[in-house]
Amino acid sequence: MADVEQAVLSALAADGEIADSWAFSVAKGIDHQAIIGVQKSLLGDAYTCEENLSCTLWTLTDEGLEFANNGSPEFRVYQSVCAAGGDGMDMTALQEALGEVCKIGLGPCMKNKWLAKNGEKVQVVGKDVIDDTAVMLQDVREGKLSSEKDLANLKRRKLVNQIVRKSIKITKGPNFRDKRVKKMADLTKEMLDNGNWGELEFKSVNLKAMGAPVTGGGYHPLLKVRAEFRRILMEMGFEEMPTNKWVESSFWNFDSLFQPQSHPARDAHDTFFMKGECGVTRQLPEDYYEKVRNIHENGGYESIGYGCNFKRDEATKNLLRTHTTAISAQMLYKLANQKGGFTPKKYFSIDRVFRNEAMDATHLCEFHQVEGLVADRNLTLGNLIGTIKTFFEKIGITQLRFKPAYNPYTEPSMEIFGYHPELKKWTEIGNSGMFRPEMLRPMGLPEDVRVIAWGLSLERPTMIKYRIENIRDLFGHKADILAQKNAPIARF
Numbered sequence: 001m002a003d004v005e006q007a008v009l010s011a012l013a014a015d016g017e018i019a020d021s022w023a024f025s026v027a028k029g030i031d032h033q034a035i036i037g038v039q040k041s042l043l044g045d046a047y048t049c050e051e052n053l054s055c056t057l058w059t060l061t062d063e064g065l066e067f068a069n070n071g072s073p074e075f076r077v078y079q080s081v082c083a084a085g086g087d088g089m090d091m092t093a094l095q096e097a098l099g100e101v102c103k104i105g106l107g108p109c110m111k112n113k114w115l116a117k118n119g120e121k122v123q124v125v126g127k128d129v130i131d132d133t134a135v136m137l138q139d140v141r142e143g144k145l146s147s148e149k150d151l152a153n154l155k156r157r158k159l160v161n162q163i164v165r166k167s168i169k170i171t172k173g174p175n176f177r178d179k180r181v182k183k184m185a186d187l188t189k190e191m192l193d194n195g196n197w198g199e200l201e202f203k204s205v206n207l208k209a210m211g212a213p214v215t216g217g218g219y220h221p222l223l224k225v226r227a228e229f230r231r232i233l234m235e236m237g238f239e240e241m242p243t244n245k246w247v248e249s250s251f252w253n254f255d256s257l258f259q260p261q262s263h264p265a266r267d268a269h270d271t272f273f274m275k276g277e278c279g280v281t282r283q284l285p286e287d288y289y290e291k292v293r294n295i296h297e298n299g300g301y302e303s304i305g306y307g308c309n310f311k312r313d314e315a316t317k318n319l320l321r322t323h324t325t326a327i328s329a330q331m332l333y334k335l336a337n338q339k340g341g342f343t344p345k346k347y348f349s350i351d352r353v354f355r356n357e358a359m360d361a362t363h364l365c366e367f368h369q370v371e372g373l374v375a376d377r378n379l380t381l382g383n384l385i386g387t388i389k390t391f392f393e394k395i396g397i398t399q400l401r402f403k404p405a406y407n408p409y410t411e412p413s414m415e416i417f418g419y420h421p422e423l424k425k426w427t428e429i430g431n432s433g434m435f436r437p438e439m440l441r442p443m444g445l446p447e448d449v450r451v452i453a454w455g456l457s458l459e460r461p462t463m464i465k466y467r468i469e470n471i472r473d474l475f476g477h478k479a480d481i482l483a484q485k486n487a488p489i490a491r492f
């Protein structure tokens with residue numbers, strides 16, 4: 001390629017132009033396509049300019065070429081009979097000697113009156129016969145035949161073809177030089193070291209080029225399972241709650257849920273509290289705060305409350321939310337106070353929560369909580385069990401057991417146990433209950449509105465699904481990124 005490029009540049013330097021790339025390729029014995037390739041590259045750097053040329057010309061077909069080289073069939077038949085001398089040749093002998101050529105050529109010989117039949121013999125009658133066809137074909141080959149009539153005739157006999165030949169005229173471009181200076185793609189350390197970067201030319205950067213496809217990245221198994229849970233919950237008619245904040249006030253995380261201020265979960269050993277300026281919440285809904293304080297201190301709605309001294313300092317402490325139920329509380333409060341009053345709703349969320357726990361093979365101090373709730377009039381425990389059954393059935397857990405439990409904010413409360421067909425054992429898979437009137441009524445929800453709710457971790461089903469035994473292999477700095485990337489999508 002470099003040779004071809006130099007040949008083109010030298011020709012331009014010497015003659016100012018290459019009038020026809022085709023003639024140039026023939027003269028130099030270079031493949032025409034190679035010249036075109038080099039020219040495109042030179043044109044790109046404005047070393048050259050080009051003009052398109054095209055000409056129609058006649059070429060010989062394979063058969064035409066054969067006639068031009070060996071004579072036309074009629075002439076070869078005539079020659080054979082001439083060569084036999086005497087009083088001509090036997091028809092059969094002629095056929096045997098020439099075969100196909102005889103079949104094609106004998107007819108025209110007769111018609112041209114070069115030969116004639118005499119009984120079984122074929123005899124010479126024409127004198128000074130010339131093989132016009134072969135001569136014309138040779139002329140075509142040399143580009144000398146111009147008679148339209150003759151050319152049309154040869155074309156009809158399928159001896160010639162007309163083709164359009166495209167070529168180009170090459171002239172000097174604005175950046176012409178008689179030697180190609182290679183443009184550098186990158187500025188390298190070596191160029192800087194030996195100081196020659198100033199003399200070099202650099203390729204311009206194509207800012208419109210498509211970037212290389214990004215092959216890195218991949219969804220984490222937790223996100224794969226989350227996508228599937230989200231799909232299932234949406235399918236069941238649940239709307240996703242906005243959980244995109246990790247810091248909550250103790251008020252929303254605990255107090256609004258009727259969790260007493262003296263509850264051990266509110267200890268720094270169980271909860272991460274925020275320090276310094278972020279440690280205290282600035283805004284609480286004051287009306288509602290009063291109602292919450294009142295239910296804690298004095299009770300109401302048939303509850304005796306905690307009879308405690310409700311402390312604002314405790315309520316305003318900021319923390320990393322210990323459950324997404326803090327969001328559920330805010331959503332229910334909104335639902336109670338929206339324009340037009342309460343409307344039935346189904347909500348879910350799947351997001352991070354934080355607990356200050358000792359870490360082991362199955363516990364970290366953060367996990368993802370899947371939370372669901374249904375708020376409607378006159379719901380019963382049967383509705384809760386039915387909803388939970390439907391959800392777990394969709395993730396492949398069909399055998400469920402419920403065990404009475406205690407949560408400060410639900411009554412009744414049930415732990416959910418599922419029989420895992422792959423692990424062949426009953427395991428605790430979640431917690432659930434009906435939110436207490438002490439939580440719902442201060443929000444302003446009508447008396448007949450019941451809220452059924454449940455929560456579970458996303459990590460547990462993910463570990464079972466992907467057969468991960470240690471949570472550190474799933475989450476955190478010890479997790480194998482490649483294995484995570486290659487984990488298949490989750491389907492339940």
Ligand code: PHE
Pocket residue numbers: 322323324325371407410431432433453454455456
């Ligand atoms: N908040 C509970 C937990 O952290 C889960 C739950 C949600 C329980 C809703 C009952 C009702 O385990």
